[in-house]
Amino acid sequence: MRKTFFVQLLVVSLFSSFLAACSNDGTTTNEETNNLPDETDMRFPETVELDIPVYDRAFEGWNVSDNFYTRWIQEEFGDAHNININFVPIARASEVTDFQQLLAAGNAPDIIFHYDMPQALSYYDNDVLQPLDLEEIAKYAPTYWENLSETIEQYGVVEDEHIFFFADRPDVNNFVSIIRKDWVEQVGMKVEDLTSLEKLNEMALKWKEAGLGTLGGGLTADIYNYNYPFRDWPIDPEYRALYSDLMVADFTTKETELWLRNLNHQYHNGLIDQEFYLRADGNQIKSEFVAGRTGTYGEYMSSNTDIFEATVQNNPEAEFAVLPLYAGVPEGNVPQGRANWPFGLIMGVNEAATEEERIALWLYLEWMSQPDHLFFLQNGVEGENYTLDAEGIPIINNDFDGESALAMNNNKDYWSLVTEAPYFGSDELTRKAMKNFWSPPGYEYIVDDMFKYQDEGREFTTPDALFTVVIESQNRYQADLNALFQELYLEVALGPEEAFDENYEAAKQRYLNAGYQKILDEKQAAIEAGNFNYFE
Template sequence: MMRIWKMIARFMITAVIFILLAGCRNEDITVYNLSDTHNVNVAVKYPDYSSGFPEKVTLEIPVYERAFEGWNVTDNYYTRWIQKEFGDTYNIEVRYIPISRVNEVKNYEQLLASGKAPDLIVHYDMPQALAYYGEGVMQELDWEEAEFYAPTYWNKMSGTIKQYGRINGENIFFFADRPGYGNYVNIIRKDWVEKVGMKVENLISLEKFNEMLVKWKEAEIGFAGSALTRNVFTYSAPFRDWPINPKEHALYADLSVADFTTSASEAWLRNLSYQYHNGLIDKEFYLRDDENKAKAEFVAGKAGTFGMYLTSNTDVFEATLMNNPEAEFAVLPPTSAVPEGKVPLGRADWPFGFIMGINNATSSEERAALWMYLEWISQPDHLFLLQNGIEGQNYSLDADGLPHKDPNYKGESQLSQNNNKDYWALVTETPLFRTPELTLKANMINWSPAGYEYIVKDMLKYQKEVMAYGITDPLFSVVLTKVNEYKTDLSHLFQELYLDIILAPEEQFEAKYEAAIIKYLEAGYQEILDEKQQAINAGQYKIY
C-alpha cells in the first residue's frame, strides 16, 4: 500500500511540473531530474544559455592596466584565448576595460559618471566598495540566479557571500576567495647592511633601522627607499598601541581616510621628519608616486630598500645586479618599522579577495553572462592555464604535478609580471592545489625567482612571526556617507599637509602639525568621526 501511495505522489508532482513547464518557452528552461523540485523551480525561473545566447551579448570586464612594456592588457594571448574558448562558445563578446591601479577609484568614478563603466565594479577594500554602493551604481542581486549560472563558483563562495554580501538588507556584493597566503615583501641590500658592520636579522626596531641608515649616509652608500603616501592609509599601524581598543580602532582605522589627528600619526610624522632632515631617505620621495618610480631608485643602486609583491618572473633582482654586480639581497624584518615598546601591528586581510558588484546599467542577459564567465574561469583547467600558461612553453611539471615556470620564456603566451593575476583574481587571490602542503610548495615556486628561494622562505617566516598582531580594518554594516563625501578632498589635503610638515624646518614641526590638525578636522574629518562614532555606538561594525 505504501508503495502505491508513493507512486501516486510521484505522478502528481510530475504532472504539476509539466503543467508549469508548459507555460514557458522552450528556450527558457533546463530539464533536471524531476525528483529535484528545487532545481526544476530554478530552471523555470532562469533562461538556459548553455547552448549560447540567441543574440550576441557584450560583457565588459575591468582589468588593471599594469604589466611589462609591450603588454596590452586588453588584447593578448590570454584575452584572445578567453574570447575563443568562452566568448565564441556562448555568443558573448568579452571586452576588457583598462583600469589604472594607482588611480583606480578616479577611473571608476569617471567611467560611472559617463555611463561607460564595465559590468563588473570591483575593489579590494570594503570602504570604497560601500562608497560605490552608496552612490547607487550597483544593482541588487539574486543569489539563486548566481547559483544557477555559476554553481562551481557559488559552491566555493556562497558562505562568504551570505556573510558579508548583504548591505542594508540587500544582496549586493560577491567575492573572490582569499586563501591565507600573501606575497608582499620588503627587500633590503644585504651587502650595504654588512658594509657598515651590521646584520639584517638585528634590525629589530625602528631605532636600529635608523641607526643603520645613519651609517649608510656617513659611508655615502645610499638611503632608504621611500615614496609618496596617498590613497591607502596604513602608515600609522606600527605606531599604534597594543592591545588595540576595538572602538578606537573602528573610529580611526580606515584605508580611504588618513587618521591624521591621532598620536600614532604624529609619531609617524616625527620619524619621517627626522629621516628626511637627516638625509636617511630619498630627498625627493614625494616624486615617487608609483611602484615603478620607487623601483627605479632601487635598481639604480640609490635606494637600499624596496617593497613589492614577489613573483617568480620579477626582474627587480636581475635589473639591480646589472647596475650593481656586487648586490646581495635579504628580507627586511617587519620589526624594523616598529618603535621600541610597540609591536608589529599590521593590517590583516579580510577573508575575501576582490569585492565585486554588478553595474546598475547591466542587463539581465549581461548579468547571466557575467555569472557564466566566473563559472568558466573557476574550472580547474581554465584557472590553471590562466595562472601558468602553456606546458612546454611557460612551464614544465614536476613529479607532484606542480608547474615550474621558465623565467626566460618570451613567446606569445608570456604571462604578465604578476602571473596574469589581474585576469584570474576575480575568483581567487592565490593558486590552490590538492593539499595545503602542495599549495605552499607551489606558491614558493610561483613566488621564487631562480636563485632567490631563500627570500620567499624568510618572507613566510616573518609573516608567521607577526601573524598574531594582524588586525582587520573595521567592517561597517552601514554606508558612511560622510566618508564618501569627504574622502577625496581629505586625501588631497592629507598630501598637502603632511608634506608641508615634513619639508618645513624641524623646529616648525609642532606649530605646523597643530595647525594642520585644525584644518583637517574642519575640512570634514570631524564629521566623519562623528558619523563613525554614531555607527559604533549602534554596534554597526565588526573587527575580525
C-alpha cells in the same frame, strides 16, 4: 539617502544619455529579456555582449584586452555560450577615475569592482549597483556559489540589500621589503641586528656617514596604513574601527604623530631619500634602489621580477636580504599590520546591466571557477610556460617569451574575479607552488625569509573593521581630505624639527575642520549602533 551618481560628470553626459534613451523605444537598459540561455547547454539564442573590466598595469608589450588568453577565453567560453566578451581596460593607478568616467558616459563594464570596501560602498551610495538575486547566482554559477556563498551572505549585505559578491582569498601574500645586505655589513652591522625602528635609524645614520645612500621612500598616498607599527597592542576594536581607513587618512591620533615625528627626524638627519615626496609611484622608488642611491625597497615578488638583476647590473657587489619583521617597529611595540579582509575583489553588478548580461556574468564566473580553466590561465601551456614536478606543481620557465607568455603577475587580472591566489589542494602544496611562482632564479632564499617573517607576524596582522552602512561624510569629504593630507603631512614632515609640535597641532586642526571631525562623528554613531564587523 543614497545620492545621484557623480553629479558633475553626469551633467556632461546628460544630453547624450537622453538621446540614447529616446532612441531605445522607451525601454530601459536593465529590463528583463526573453533571450535566456538554454537550460541544457546554457547557450544564449542571440549573442550577448559581456563587458569585463581588467586592470591595465602598463606592462610593456602587453595588450590587456587582446592577447593569447583573452582570445582563448572567447574561444573556450564565449563561443560555447554565444557570448561576446569585451575586456575593458581599467588603469590600476587611476581605477576610480576610470570607473567614474565610464559610468557617467554609460560605457561602464558589467562588473564594478574594487579591492577596498569603503570605495565599494561609495559606488553603492552613488546608485550604480543593482541588488543581487542569490538564487540566480546559485542557478547559473553553482560552483562559484558553493565556493563563495558564505562570504557573499556574510559580507555582501548593505542596508539590508544583497549588493556585493566576492573573489576568494587564500591566505598567501607576496609583498616583501628588501634591504641591501652588503651595505648593512659594510657599516659593521648584520641584518638580524635590525630589531627595531631605532636600530634601523642607527644603521641608516651609518650609511650616511659612509656615503652609501639612504633608506628608500615615496609619497604617502591612497593607502593609509602607515602608523600601524606605532599602535598599542592588543587592539581596541572600536578604536580600530574609528581610525583605520583606506579611503581617508588618520591624521589626528597619537600614532600618526609618532609616525610623522620619526619621518621628520629621518628627513632632517639625511636617513631617508631626500626627495621621497617626489616619488609618486613604485617605478620611481624602484629606480632609486636599482641605481644604488637607496638601500631599501618594497616589492611584490614574482619569478620574473627584474629588481635583483637590474640592481646588480648597476652595482655588481650588491647583495640582498629581507628586512626583518621588527626593523620598522618602535622598541616595545609589536609589528602590527593590516591584514586583508577574508575576500579578494569586491564586486557589484552595474545598475545598467540587463538580465541577460547579468546571467552571462554568472556563467563566466562559473566557467572561471573550474580548476582546469584556472590552472591554464594561471600557468599557461605545459611544455612552454612550465613543466610539472612529481607532485603536479608547475615549474615556471622564466625564459619563455612565446605567444602564450603570461602577464608579469601570472595573468592574475583575469582570474582574480574568482580567487586572489592559486590554491593547490593544501596549504603546504600551495606554499611550495607559490615559492616557484615568486622566486627569481638564485633568490629563492628571499621568498623563504618572506614566508618566515609572515608566519612570525601573523598574530599581529589583522583586518580593519568593516562598516555595514555607508559613511556619507566619508564620501563627501574624501577627495578634499586626501588632497589636504598630502599638503599637511609634508608640511609637518619637512618642517623644522624644533617647530614640529606647533606645525602638527595647526595641521591637525585644519584637517579636523575640513571634514574629518564629521567623519569621526558619523563613524562613532555607526559603531555605537553596532553597524560594523570586527575580525579577530
